[in-house]
Structure formats: structure tokens, C-alpha cells
Amino acid sequence: MHSLIEALVRHKSCSLIGMEKNTGKTVTLNFLLNHLPPHYRVAVTSIGLDGESQDQVTNTKKPEITLREGMLFATSEKHYLCRKMVSEIIDVSQERTALGRLVTAEVKQTGKVILSGPGSSQSVRRWMDEIEKKTDLILVDGALSRKSLASPTVSQSMILSTGAAYSANIDRLVRDTAYLVELIQLPLETQNEDNKIYLTGAVTNRVLESLMNDKTKADKEIVIQDFTKVFAEQLLWHRLTKNHHVSVKQKSELLAITVNPTAPNGMVLDSDKLCRMMYEATGVEAYDLMKVESLELNV
């Protein structure tokens, strides 16, 4: 069993997030689906319609996911009706997404489907609670978009996809990924009752500046909802963390980073070097899953 799968099966749910399009989130999802033990009951959905509207702008199709017999999935009415598989409807929710109601189904014969799931953290949570008893693992194709209302921290664990599509400059790519990893790994808020400041909305540069200029707020613990709420620049953020203990209300464990060394324009980074640098900068295992798969084929 691949070490990534070993880490994954210790959790009941996992969100996949990507730093940019074409960083290999779909590759990661397909890798996980192919490598999980065959008896494993898996349910898959996606959060946020955000990717959808963007795709319609750039005219690239949202990727289809191949699902095997016995797997459960949830997608919108529209995408359910154009699936390329045989599947049995288990439930149709009364909640509406922009693409119609949410359909939960079981795959009867392997095939492809476009995933477009619930649009908010609460509705993902509700769906996960419903489906949990029927499954060993729930995979959520999460949007790491600033526009998404749903946070990937609804699941217990997370896998981050990054790669040359984000930046072809290897140093910048590693530095920015490490910053995101640092945010993902912010500790949960302490039990300590007082001496806390709760930041409920987005944490922007301006919020940080006014916070740091306010002497009355020095030494206080700063609690934010989750890492997706941080929009501040690295430098400013690090000035904050020097003087404050910063924590989150909700987090999930980062299992691994997957890298795609190839950029859409054809530029290719050194895969081994990239994985090594990522690991050194973050302390989190980094894999080039395409390479792992091709090695497996050769064996």
C-alpha cells in the first residue's frame, strides 16, 4: 500500500485542495480512488460551484472523475443527468444548488461523472453526516477559492495539490506553498478562556495592520475561523505571528502535498528536486503522483 493511502485510511474524510488549476487535484483524486483497498466503501463529492462558473469563463471543461462499482457520489441534478455510467439514485435532496438539487447515487457500472456538490459548509456537513454510516471514507473535491462558501476544513484530513501551474519559479512555488501549509497547520484555539481576540471575517492586510497598531491588543491570542480566511501577505502575517499566538476554530490534518511539475505551457520542473524542497520547507511528505504511477506500471 502506498504511504499516502496508509495515511488516508486512518481518517473518515479527506478534502482535496489545489493551489491553482492544473496542479493535479483530479490526478490526486483518481490516484486515491484507484489505490484504496477494493472493499473500501468510498463516497465522493465536490464543494462549491465556484470552479464551475470559472470553467465556463475559460471554457475548459470541469474534469470528469472515473468512479468504480459500489462507490457513492453526490452531484448536482444537471451533472447527474449527463453522467457516463450506470448508477442508482439513493436520494435527492430538497436543497437546491445553482445547478439543481443534489443527487446521491451508487455506481452500478464503472464510468465517468462530473462532480458538483453542495455549495456551503453546512450543506456539505449535512451530506457527510447522512452518508457517513454507509461509507469508510468520504472524499471531498474542495475548492480553495476565495469565493467558495464551503471550507475544506469540514473534513478530518486534507491533501494539498501544488505545482508548476502556480509558479514556474521553483523557489517562489515552494515558499508560497510553505506559507499555505503553515496556515493549514495553525493550531486549534487554546482552552484558555480570556485574553482572546476573535476575527470572524476575512483576515486581510488592513485587519492585521490595525490589530498590530493597537497596543491594547498586544499579547492576546488571535482566533480565526479557519485557514481559508487568511488573505494577508506573508511578511505581514509573520510580523503578527512573532507577537501573537494565532489559532483557528476549525482545522483538518494535512496528510500530504502532491506536486505536478508540469505547467500548462509545457514548462517542466525537476520532480525529485521539487518534492525534496517541499518536504524540507514544510515537513510534510510530497509526492509526484504521475511519477509514482508510471513507476508502478514499469514494475
Place this chain on the structure above:
Amino acid sequence: MVESLELQSSASRRALMEQELMTSDTDIERLYSTLLTYLQPISDPKQELHIKTLQFRLTGIKDLRTTLINLAEHRVLDDIELFEIKHLAILTSEVEKQVEMLSIPCSLPQLDDIVAILDPEGLRIATFYIYDAYSDTLRQIRRQRELNPQDEELFVKMQQEEERIRLELSKQLHPLGQQIAAAYNALIDIDINLAKALQIKQMHLCMPTVGCTTSYADMWQPEVKAVLKEKKIEYQTNSITFGNQPTLIIGSNMGGKTVVLQTVALCQLLTQFGFGLPAREAQVAVKDEVSMAMADGQSIQSGLSSFAAEMVNINNIIQSARTDKRVLALIDEPARTTNPIEGTALVNGLIEVLQQTEQSVLMVTHYTVNAAGCHCYRVKGLNEGKMDYSLLPTTADEVPHEALNVARELGIDPEWLKKTEQYL
């Protein structure tokens, strides 16, 4: 009241909000006798589990309106719509069992034919896809696909065969459309009736009888009661009876007269929507229209002053009172914003006009008016510094002069009151 109703599905809520006021005595009576059949099992603690199970089943009602339209218009239903119909059919038989156990008489249509159509494998579970069992061709194509999952041609063949089956199923289901719709509406009715019955039990409401006159014993305004309960103050109930003539309510300020009007309006509407009433006992005369002239109707948008807005409003009430419609008019302190001399005259005139219409009118006024031929109620008023909100029938046209006493209780500036007394 609708807010506090424990409906199990959003489809029921929508159906309830789209209901129209019932104006037929027999419809209303029939509904209350149905509610009675729900109240019996609800009050039986042994049935609690069955009620809970029924409620749980009712959460499964899905909004089928679009599907029903598509079915009626001969459209080919998609997998989701076929799933919904199958789900409804199975749900109906489950609810039927539950309702039987509670001995609530309901006429749920038999949907076994539908289950048979959509459940070719006889599994009786509420899931759906185009089963292999529908056609040998489909079964064969799917078997071939297992060997060649990438074969686009096979996929297209499978889709064509599936679509043919959908068309076939839609054709078979079309004649059963009315039964499906009837089952859907019956389930919604059960959800609404159960919620109403539970509300009656929880809020200690009563079910009214229908009669020629209206009479409420110990009625209360639920919102005000809830507010008072939070402040740990007891609510004082009122009793009132009125027929087809103007009935006046007079009495001191802060005596709860407006609340009485609101409660009467609420009870009238609750009756005609078939809810329990906030009263110990009630008899209600059914109306075609409930009109209210309350509070300050000042409207900047239409450019009317508060006096003008009120006059127009009351004028509309007079016009509809003159028609054949049975009207309940509730008028709170008419002509209060103009000078008392003309105000009193306007109210006297209004009473005479409304007397001729022989409609039910409840009117609150502070003016001394000619109340001959009217029923009259007076708020008991201040009693040893405490407000007694109960309504007493009174014959006289004496209007109590308690404004100053009430103001004193409110702690109003003593100098102002002293100066005022000099003018009386």
C-alpha cells in the same frame, strides 16, 4: 402561529402558505373533525413512538410539483423524476401503515401499480435506476460494456435503450398521474394536520364550533402571552361575544383594547385556515372577508397623511360591508387624529352607517358616542393601581375618564398632570 407549526417537509410548508381562506362552514367543520382524529392518538402517551415514526416518515416528502406537471404533459421523465415517483409510492405505503396503527382515518390511494412499474426486481427499496430487468437488450449491452468500458458506441447504444425504457415507463405512469398527485397531496395534508394537532396540544388551543354569532371565552394573544411569560407576568384572558351589528369597546388607555381586536382578527383567520384557537372555548361565524383599520396607516409613499389614510381605509371597509359578502370589520379608534368634536361626529356617523349593513363590526373608541343599538364592552380598568384587562358588557354610553390615572401610573411629570387637572 404558522412559524411554530412543526411541519416535517418544506413541500408541506409551501402548500400551507398557498392555501386560501376557507369560507364554507362545512369545509371548516370537516377539517376540525379530521383534526379531532389526530388529537386522540397524540394525547395517548403509548402512541408517542408511532407519532415520532410518522413524523420521521413525513420528512421524506419531496416537492413533486414539477414532476407531476411533466407527467401530466406526457413528457419523458428522467431518472430523478422516476426516482421521486417511486420514492413517493413507497413512502405512501409506509405512511399508510403508520397512520393505520394510530387509527387516524385517511384515504391514501393505493400505489402498488406504480411500485410494480418502478421496482422490476421487487426489492421494495426507494432507490432507482434503469434496471437490467427492464430489457434483455439493456442487460446484454451492459454486459458487453463490462468488457469494453471505453467503447463509446456501446455507451450510445446503452443510452438509446435507456431512453426507450424511460419513454415506456413514462407512458405507463401517465394514466396513474392523478393517483400520484392525490397521494402527494394526501401526504402533505397528513403532515399539516399532524402539525396543527400537535400545536393544539402544546399551546393548549381549542377547536371552535361554527355558528351564526362569534363568541370567545378566555382568549389570549399568543405573542403577547409569550412576551409576558418571559417577564414572568401572567396574561389576563378576555371573553367577548358579537353578532351582526357594531360592537363597541371602550375603556381606559393601556387597557389592552387593541390587543383584543388583534386577537379577534387572529382567531377569525385561524378558524378559516383550520388551526387551533388561543381560547378556552370558541364559536365562530364564518366570514368572506376580514378588514382591519388599525394603528397608524400613514403612508408617505402614497402621499396621504395619517388622517387621510385612515379615512380611505375605513371608506373601503364601508364599501365592502355594503356588498353581499360576510365581513368582519375591526376598527381601532377611528378619527383619533382629528379634533374631538368632528371626530366624535365621524364615529357616530360611522356607527349608524355600519348598523345598516348588518355586518360584524368591532370598534374601539375613546369618544363619547351614541351607542344605542350597539353592543358595548368596557375594559374594567385601573383597580388599586393595577390594570384589570377584563372586558365587561356595559349598556351605558359613559366613557371612563381614566387617562390621567393611567398617566400617573406611568410616572408622567406631576406638574404637567397638575396643570392638566386645572382644565378639567
